[in-house]
Amino acid sequence: MSGKTTRDHIVEEADQLFYQRGYEHTSFSDIAETMQISRGNFYYHFRTKDEILDAVLGYRLANTRAMLDRWEAEGGHPADRIRSFIHILITNRAKIMLYGCPVGSLCNELAKLDHGAQAQANEIFTLFRGWLRRQFALLGRKADADALAMHLLARSQGVATLANAFRDEGFIRREAEQMCNWLDAQCTGKRRTK
Amino acid sequence: MSGKTTRDHIVEEADQLFYQRGYEHTSFSDIAETMQISRGNFYYHFRTKDEILDAVLGYRLANTRAMLDRWEAEGGHPADRIRSFIHILITNRAKIMLYGCPVGSLCNELAKLDHGAQAQANEIFTLFRGWLRRQFALLGRKADADALAMHLLARSQGVATLANAFRDEGFIRREAEQMCNWLDAQCTGKRRTK
Numbered sequence: 219m220s221g222k223t224t225r226d227h228i229v230e231e232a233d234q235l236f237y238q239r240g241y242e243h244t245s246f247s248d249i250a251e252t253m254q255i256s257r258g259n260f261y262y263h264f265r266t267k268d269e270i271l272d273a274v275l276g277y278r279l280a281n282t283r284a285m286l287d288r289w290e291a292e293g294g295h296p297a298d299r300i301r302s303f304i305h306i307l308i309t310n311r312a313k314i315m316l317y318g319c320p321v322g323s324l325c326n327e328l329a330k331l332d333h334g335a336q337a338q339a340n341e342i343f344t345l346f347r348g349w350l351r352r353q354f355a356l357l358g359r360k361a362d363a364d365a366l367a368m369h370l371l372a373r374s375q376g377v378a379t380l381a382n383a384f385r386d387e388g389f390i391r392r393e394a395e396q397m398c399n400w401l402d403a404q405c406t407g408k409r410r411t412k
Numbered sequence: 413m414s415g416k417t418t419r420d421h422i423v424e425e426a427d428q429l430f431y432q433r434g435y436e437h438t439s440f441s442d443i444a445e446t447m448q449i450s451r452g453n454f455y456y457h458f459r460t461k462d463e464i465l466d467a468v469l470g471y472r473l474a475n476t477r478a479m480l481d482r483w484e485a486e487g488g489h490p491a492d493r494i495r496s497f498i499h500i501l502i503t504n505r506a507k508i509m510l511y512g513c514p515v516g517s518l519c520n521e522l523a524k525l526d527h528g529a530q531a532q533a534n535e536i537f538t539l540f541r542g543w544l545r546r547q548f549a550l551l552g553r554k555a556d557a558d559a560l561a562m563h564l565l566a567r568s569q570g571v572a573t574l575a576n577a578f579r580d581e582g583f584i585r586r587e588a589e590q591m592c593n594w595l596d597a598q599c600t601g602k603r604r605t606k
Contacts, residue, residue, distance in 0.1 A: 240524040242436045318520045322573045326512045327521070329576050330434040340577045368574060368583055369590070376570025379516045380562060382523050383534045389562055396563070 225263045228253055229277050232270045237313075237320045241271065241327050268335070275338045278320070282342050286349045296356040297405050300370070303350065304397045307377055307390050315385045319378035321346075346371055357405055366404060373397055419457045422447055423471050426464045431507075431514045435465065435521050462529070469532045472514070476536050480543045490550040491599050494564070497544065498591045501571055501584050509579045513572035515540075540565055551599055560598060567591055 222230075231252050235244040246267045250260045264270045293299035307314065317323065321342045328336045350367035359366055377393045380386075416424075425446050429438040440461045444454045458464045487493035501508065511517065515536045522530045544561035553560055571587045574580075 238524060240436060240521060242434060243525055317524055322577075323520050323524070325577045326517050326573060327434060330432060330511055330517070331437055343574070343577050365586060368578075369587065372570035372574045372587060373567060374570065375573040376566035376568065379520060379569040379573065380537070380566045383516075383519045383537050384562075392559060393563065393566060 224253075224255060224259065225273075228260070228263055228270070229273045233274045233277060236271070236274060236324065238317050241324060241333075242331065246270070271333075271335055272338070275335060275342075279342055279345065282345050286345065290349075296353040297401060300350065300353050300401055301398060303346070303370070304374070304394050304401070307374060307381075307394050311381070311387055311390050314378050314390070315381050315387065318382040319375060322375045322378060343371065354404070359404060370397065370401075418447075418449060418453065419467075422454065422457055422464070423467045427468045427471060430465070430468060430518065432511050435518060435527075436525060440464070465527075465529050466532070469529060469536075473536055473539065476539050480539065484543075490547040491595060494544065494547050494595055495592055497540070497564070498568070498588050498595070501568060501575075501588050505575070505581055505584050508572050508584070509575050509581065512576040513569060516569045516572060537565065548598070553598060564591065564595075 228249065232244070232249045235249060235252070239248075244267075246264075249267075249270060250257060253260060264273070289299045289302040293302055321339075325336070325339045325343065328339050347364070347367050350370060351363045354360075354363035354366045373393070374397070377390060381390045422443065426438070426443045429443060429446070433442075438461075440458075443461075443464060444451060447454060458467070483493045483496040487496055515533075519530070519533045519537065522533050541558070541561050544564055545557045548554075548557035548560045567587070568591070571584060575584045
């Protein structure tokens with residue numbers, strides 16, 4: 219159990235259910251039922267699905283932050299770090315083909331529900347955006363670093379959506395390679411080929 | 413009422429509700445209640461939400477086909493037709509910022525629900541893909557026409573997802589312009605700048 223609390227286990231379980239089935243389709247009872255604990259114990263930790271969502275979003279944000287910190291520490295050159303970002307499409311391809319991107323799909327679902335947690339969910343995108351922006355600035359592209367960050371985020375999101383619809387691993391690999399080539403072109407110091 | 417039947421009205425209403433609120437979050441009763449008709453009349457047309465979904469997907473497919481035929485007839489040059497595709501991001505920007513792309517978001521939701529209508533929903537993507545592939549082939553890019561079609565579809569989807577999260581119209585316009593520039597680069601007959 220590696221020091222994890224019951225609350226941690228509930229959050230991890232809900233995180234997967236929200237991702238795999240969608241937030242709306244996952245009921246409070248669904249989450250409670252997958253846990254091998256008493257109802258009383260479950261309710262002690264969470265009283266509503268919104269409370270669980272709040273905890274899941276905090277969990278995802280913390281995980282994303284830790285991942286970005288790791289890429290930053292491991293990648294000596296900003297371009298290597300950005301390549302780590304591009305490669306999550308390949309690393310997570312099996313789940314992406316089944317369920318799409320966990321960030322994009324949840325943000326879109328919460329927007330349709332006009333849910334109060336939209337801003338919190340979008341923070342994960344903002345985290346990626348700020349991190350990518352910083353890497354592009356370090357590459358000497360300070361003036362358009364934010365536009366480059368948004369461009370790459372969008373390409374990554376689009377690949378996830380179509381990979382999910384067509385279940386096409388070759389497509390993911392091809393697009394990831396093109397993104398890396400695009401990145402190389404940005405590193406040459408020239409204005410980007412639009 | 414311009415010759416529309418009650419059934420047409422139900423399908424149009426459901427189409428909007430599925431898009432704006434999501435399929436799962438829209439109940440059979442929600443749709444029935446927005447129509448100013450008796451329950452008996454409503455049930456005469458549809459008995460389940462799945463039946464309504466089936467009709468909505470048929471409606472969307474027919475609308476998409478008509479739109480692509482129109483672009484084909486109006487655009488003398490294949491590049492003009494592809495520009496029409498890129499520009500739907502701008503034409504539909506207000507709804508995209510609120511709800512994302514109707515095609516991408518429904519396909520993703522049905523994938524998470526592991527819904528039987530997934531293949532039917534994906535047909536709309538397949539329609540766009542085949543149409544774009546044909547235009548790229550006409551541009552003399554037969555060998556990689558499908559990859560170019562998928563690339564452009566993905567970019568368009570990614571822009572929709574991020575425009576929805578950040579509600580940023582300037583971003584949509586910037587990315588649409590970049591896609592048009594990318595298209596111009598494909599038209600020069602050179603291999604694409606990856």
